[in-house]
Amino acid sequence: MRPGATNSLADVAGLRVGHAHRVGGGWRTGTTVVLAPPGGAVAGVDVRGAAPGTRETELLDPRNLVERVHAVVLSGGSAYGLSAACGVMDRLAEAGVGFPVEGGVVPIVPAAVIFDLGRGGAFRATPDATFGAAAHAFGAPAPPSPQLSRGTETHVGGRAAAPPHPGRPPFATAPPHASGSIGAGTGAVAGGLAGGVGTASVVLPGAVLPGGATVAALAVANPAGSVLDPHDATLAGARYGLPGEFAHLRPPSRAEAEAWRPPARPAFNTTIGVVATDRTLTKAQCGKLAAVAHDGLARAIRPAHTMTDGDTIFALATCAGPAPGRGEFQEILAAAADAFARAVAHAVLAATGREDAPAYLDVFPSATTGGIS
Known part of the structure; x- marks a missing residue:
C-alpha cells in the first residue's frame, strides 16, 4: 500500500480542507473545516472522551433523518469555538448548499472542539463565526484572492468574510495537505509537547480491496495522554507508518528520553478529527x-x-466508488485506524514548539537520522 498524492485527507476526491488561525496579539487558536463534495457526504460520528464539545452529532445517528452533511468543523476555543460552525453555515447557505426545505436550504455542519483556552493567547480570544467563514474561504474551490492569501479577512471574490476588527491579527492559513500548528491545532498541546493538525492517507490497491479505495484521516492532536512509546520515546503513531513514511526517525538517545519530564499539572484536552473514504x-x-x-x-x-x-471522530463517505462487501469493508476499517494513528504522529512531528510546549524534535533532537546520537 502507498499514501495518496499528498498523504492527506485531500486525497479523497471531492473533499476540501481549509485552515484559519490567529497567532499573536493575545491570540493562539484556529479553526479547520472539511468541506464535502456537491450534494454532501454520508457521515457518522463516534464520541469516546468524557468531556466532549460537539454540535449536530445526534443528526448522524442512523435512526435519524439527515443522510448527508455539507461540512465538518473542527475548532479550538473549547465550547466557545462551536460558534465557528455558524460562519461555515452562512457561507454554505449563501451558495445554496444545504438540506432542502421549504423556502431554502439548511446546511448540515457538525462540529467538535478542543480545549486550548489560555495557551499562548487570552482566555476569551476564541474562534467565532469569522473563523469559520475564513476557513471556508481558504478551503473553497476557487483560488483565494491575493489579499486573502496574505491573511486578510477578504473572502474569495472580494466579498467581506467578516467586518474588520481593529487590533486583531489577520488570519493566516496553510495548504490543505499541511500538518503542524495550524487551523484547529494552533494552540494544541499533546502530553506536554506541542500538538497540532496532522493528516495522512492510504490508497488500497485492487489486490487488497477489489476496485481499490482511498482512505484518509485528519487529526487535531491535543491529548492529555502521551504520544510517546513508553519504552523508547518514539512517536507511538509512527509505528503504523507506510514504507518510508517515517524512515527519517529513530529512537532518541536514552539520555534524552530519561530527561523528558512532561508537566504534571492536570489539563483539559481533547483529540478530534475526520476519517474519510471515496467508497x-x-x-x-x-x-x-x-x-x-x-x-x-x-x-x-x-x-x-x-x-x-x-475525543470525537467524524467519518465521511463521498460515495464516488461502489459499496464494499462485508469482507471488503473490513479493509477500509483497518486502513482508517492506521491512518488516524499516522495522522497523530504527523501532527506532533510537524508542530511548532513554544513556551511550555516544546516541539518533539526540540526535546529529542537525536530522533532524526541526522540528529545527535
Missing part, C-alpha cells in the same frame, strides 16, 4: 468507521478517552 457507505457504516478510527487514536495516544478529553 459508498451507509450512515451506520460511517459510524463504525469513526468508531474503529478511535482504535488508531488509542494506538497513538496513551491513555486515550480520559475524563478530561472529549
